[in-house]
Amino acid sequence: MEYITPLWPAYPELFLLVMAGLILILDLFISDDHRVFTYVLTQFTLLGCAVLTFLTSNAEPIYTFNGMFVDDLMADVLKLLTCVVVIAVLAYSRAYVSARGMFRGEFFTLTLFATLGMMVMISANHLLTLYMGLELLSLCLYAMVALQRDSLQSTEAAMKYFVLGALASGMLLYGMSMIYGATGSLEITEIAQRAADGDYLSAVMVFGLVFVVAGLGFKLGAVPFHMWVPDIYQGAPTAVTLLIGSAPKFAAFAIVMRLLAQALGDDILVDQWRQMLLIMAVLSMAIGNLTAIMQTNLKRMLAYSAISHMGFMLLGILSGTTEGYGSSMFYVVVYVLMSLGAFGVILLLSREGFEAENLDDYKGLNQRNPWYAFLMLLVMFSMAGVPPMVGFYAKLLVLQSVVEIGLWWLAVIAVIFSLVGAFYYLRIVKLMYFDEPQTQVVLKPTFEVRALLSVNGLAMLILGIAPQPLMVFCIEAVRASI
Numbered sequence: 001m002e003y004i005t006p007l008w009p010a011y012p013e014l015f016l017l018v019m020a021g022l023i024l025i026l027d028l029f030i031s032d033d034h035r036v037f038t039y040v041l042t043q044f045t046l047l048g049c050a051v052l053t054f055l056t057s058n059a060e061p062i063y064t065f066n067g068m069f070v071d072d073l074m075a076d077v078l079k080l081l082t083c084v085v086v087i088a089v090l091a092y093s094r095a096y097v098s099a100r101g102m103f104r105g106e107f108f109t110l111t112l113f114a115t116l117g118m119m120v121m122i123s124a125n126h127l128l129t130l131y132m133g134l135e136l137l138s139l140c141l142y143a144m145v146a147l148q149r150d151s152l153q154s155t156e157a158a159m160k161y162f163v164l165g166a167l168a169s170g171m172l173l174y175g176m177s178m179i180y181g182a183t184g185s186l187e188i189t190e191i192a193q194r195a196a197d198g199d200y201l202s203a204v205m206v207f208g209l210v211f212v213v214a215g216l217g218f219k220l221g222a223v224p225f226h227m228w229v230p231d232i233y234q235g236a237p238t239a240v241t242l243l244i245g246s247a248p249k250f251a252a253f254a255i256v257m258r259l260l261a262q263a264l265g266d267d268i269l270v271d272q273w274r275q276m277l278l279i280m281a282v283l284s285m286a287i288g289n290l291t292a293i294m295q296t297n298l299k300r301m302l303a304y305s306a307i308s309h310m311g312f313m314l315l316g317i318l319s320g321t322t323e324g325y326g327s328s329m330f331y332v333v334v335y336v337l338m339s340l341g342a343f344g345v346i347l348l349l350s351r352e353g354f355e356a357e358n359l360d361d362y363k364g365l366n367q368r369n370p371w372y373a374f375l376m377l378l379v380m381f382s383m384a385g386v387p388p389m390v391g392f393y394a395k396l397l398v399l400q401s402v403v404e405i406g407l408w409w410l411a412v413i414a415v416i417f418s419l420v421g422a423f424y425y426l427r428i429v430k431l432m433y434f435d436e437p438q439t440q441v442v443l444k445p446t447f448e449v450r451a452l453l454s455v456n457g458l459a460m461l462i463l464g465i466a467p468q469p470l471m472v473f474c475i476e477a478v479r480a481s482i
Contacts, residue, residue, distance in 0.1 A: 009062045009071035012052040012079060013119050019045040020112035027105030035103055039094065042108040043087055046115065050083035059480060067187050068126035074257070074329070074481035075123045077473070078250045082122070085247045085336055086115050088456070091448050092344045093239035099351065102147050102237065110147075111243065114140035118251035124258060127176045127186040134172070134219070137251060138165050141244055145236040157235025164218070164228045172215025178208025179263070191263040206272060212259055213276045219252045220310045223283035233303035238350060238357065241299060242343035245306060246336045253332045256317060261325055261482050270320040277318040278410065284311025285414060289421040299357045301424060302342055305383060308421055309335050315414060316398040324401035325482060326475030327394075333474065334382070334394040334463070341379040341456045345372060348445055348453065362428060364437025372443065373432045375457030382460040384425035385418050390463035397471060 007014065023045065027038050053076055061072035090111065097103045113136060120133030142165065146158030180186055182205035183194040195205070217225040233241050260273055288308030295301035313335070316328030349356035349365075356362075366373035382391035395418060399411045445453070463470060 006064060008056055009058075009064045010069055010123070011056050012049045013116060013123070015052055016045065016049045016112060016116050016119065019048070020109055020116065023112065024105065024109045027109070030105070032104075035105075038105050038108050039090070039103070042112060043090060045112060046083045046087045046090075049115075049119075050080055050087075053079045053083065061481060063125060063189075065129075067189070068129045069123050070125035071123060072481035073477045075254070077477045078122045078254055079119050081333060081336070082115060082118050082247045082250050085250075085340060086111065086243070088340055088344075088452055089239075089243050089246060091452050092242060092340075092347050095446065095449070096239045096347045096350055097237070100148065100237065102239070107144070107147060107239075110140045110144050114144070114243070115247070118247060121251040122254040124255075125188050127180065127188070127191075130188075130255060130258060131169075131173060131176065133251070134255065135169065137248060138169065141240075141248070144240045144243065145232060147240065148237055151237075153235045154237060157232050160235075161228055161232050168215050168218030168225065171211050171218070175208045175211025175213075175215060178204050178211065182208060188258055188263045192265060195264060195269060196266045209264060209269070209273055210276070212264075213273055213280075216252075216256055216259065217280055219255065220314075221307055222280045222310045222314060223287045223307060224280075226284070226287070226307045229307055230300050230303040233306075234297055234300045234357070238299065238343065238346055238355065242340070242347065245302070245339045245343060249332050249336050249339075253313070253329060257325060257478070257482060260317065261320075265320075265482070267320075274318045274320060277314050278407075281311045281314040281318060282410070282413060284308060284314070285417040289417045289424075292421065292424050295424070296359050297357055298346060298359055298362070298428075301359075302339070305421070305424075306335075306339070308417065309383075312395060312398055312414065312418075315410065316401045319401040319405050319407075321401060321405065322479050322482065323404070323475055324398070326471075326478040327397035327401045329478055330471050330474040331394045331398055333470070334390050334460075337456065337459060337463075338379055338382050338391060341375065341453070341460065342383070344449075344453050344456060345376045345379070348372060348443060348449065351441070359428070359431060360438060362431045363435035365432040367437050368440065369443050372453070375453060376432060377429050378457045378460050380425040380428050382464070384422040386422070388461070388464040390460050390467055393464060393467040393471070 023038060023041055030037055057076040058071055059073055061070055063070050097107055117133045117137030121130055124130035124133055142158055142162045145161055146155055148154045179191060182202055183191045185191050185194060221229040285308050288304045288311060292301050292304035313328050313331045316324040316331060346356055382389035385392045385395045399414060402410050
């Protein structure tokens with residue numbers, strides 16, 4: 001394979017790195033009264049990064065940095081979506097972090113460096129590049145969870161996240177070292193070629209595969225590597241929980257595609273990791289949905305919901321087909337959209353000294369503000385998979401992918417657990433529309449938040465009415481890249 005040396009495929013990452021360093025320095029000279037300048041500059045940086053990603057996009061895979069970095073259609077789409085989602089996260093979080101003394105340069109620079117880590121993960125074509133992006137993302141998130149240093153809950157969550165994250169990273173790195181020992185290469189495209197030509201069923205390769213799947217399971221928050229998700233979702237400041245529950249899912253999907261579908265995508269190897277993903281998918285859907293029913297804390301409920309959704313996403317991956325991979329990509333895009341809307345409403349209802357994270361806080365929301373209750377209804381219906389919301393089509397697409405490979409019984413199990421999950425989503429709707437409000441506090445969001453939240457909520461309805469273009473685009477992006 002012939003590699004090119006120009007830097008232009010990595011312009012978005014280089015721009016983001018330079019601007020993050022510049023904002024870090026400039027923020028030292030900005031007073032608290034003018035901190036909005038840091039916020040505006042951060043949003044400009046993310047917007048510029050999105051524009052550069054679009055301008056440098058290419059239909060054919062382009063390799064640079066001696067084959068360690070790839071710019072393909074799947075990477076461009078995921079990076080573009082990552083920038084857009086992080087822009088929305090910062091807009092939703094602005095009032096929340098201001099009221100809690102977190103509207104500081106650390107919050108914005110850590111967000112930018114975390115975004116850089118995601119983008120490096122998405123475009124990694126080398127195991128070291130992939131691991132470097134993963135650690136950059138992880139270290140930033142550990143620090144962000146602990147940003148409220150006076151909060152015992154946040155500090156405890158950050159410590160748990162750090163310890164468990166370090167363990168998972170070690171397992172992933174150990175698995176990568178075994179794959180290197182079996183194939184003699186760290187480059188993903190070469191690993192794929194050598195695994196297809198050589199003795200890939202060696203004990204070293206199989207053990208490496210097990211450790212890699214375990215590490216990926218942690219990053220996805222899939223059972224049995226899910227123990228960190230509920231505690232971190234509940235313990236972290238809601239603005240940080242929103243970040244953790246949204247954009248990093250794109251990077252997690254990319255790392256799964258690079259390692260499993262691309263590097264270890266040979267037919268016999270697929271049979272090896274398919275069995276592990278199948279167990280993880282079923283357990284994630286079962287434990288995620290059943291445990292969510294018992295939760296009274298909305299953030300914790302959404303954490304178990306995220307576990308069940310990752311189980312659904314794994315259905316498309318374990319199919320081992322291009323259409324299945326594309327359906328998983330579509331599912332991840334839809335899930336991030338839904339998660340963004342759900343946590344956006346939580347941030348909207350939260351105010352200084354009050355966290356709107358208990359289910360009772362949503363009683364009578366329709367009487368207080370019908371429009372935001374309607375947007376939350378769209379989110380809950382979409383998560384439950386009620387047509388014509390886009391969540392219904394996301395689930396339908398991954399179910400079709402497993403039926404096509406003969407695992408119809410797995411599709412039946414998924415449908416049953418989806419019906420179980422509908423209970424706790426519809427419970428939120430019941431509280432908003434049929435219960436009396438416990439407070440009469442008037443919601444006064446900024447125009448920026450009102451517009452974004454409205455677009456976010458209505459997008460689930462519009463994409464549900466016309467899902468085909470996004471479905472086809474996701475499948476074609478995967479086909480052109482893997």
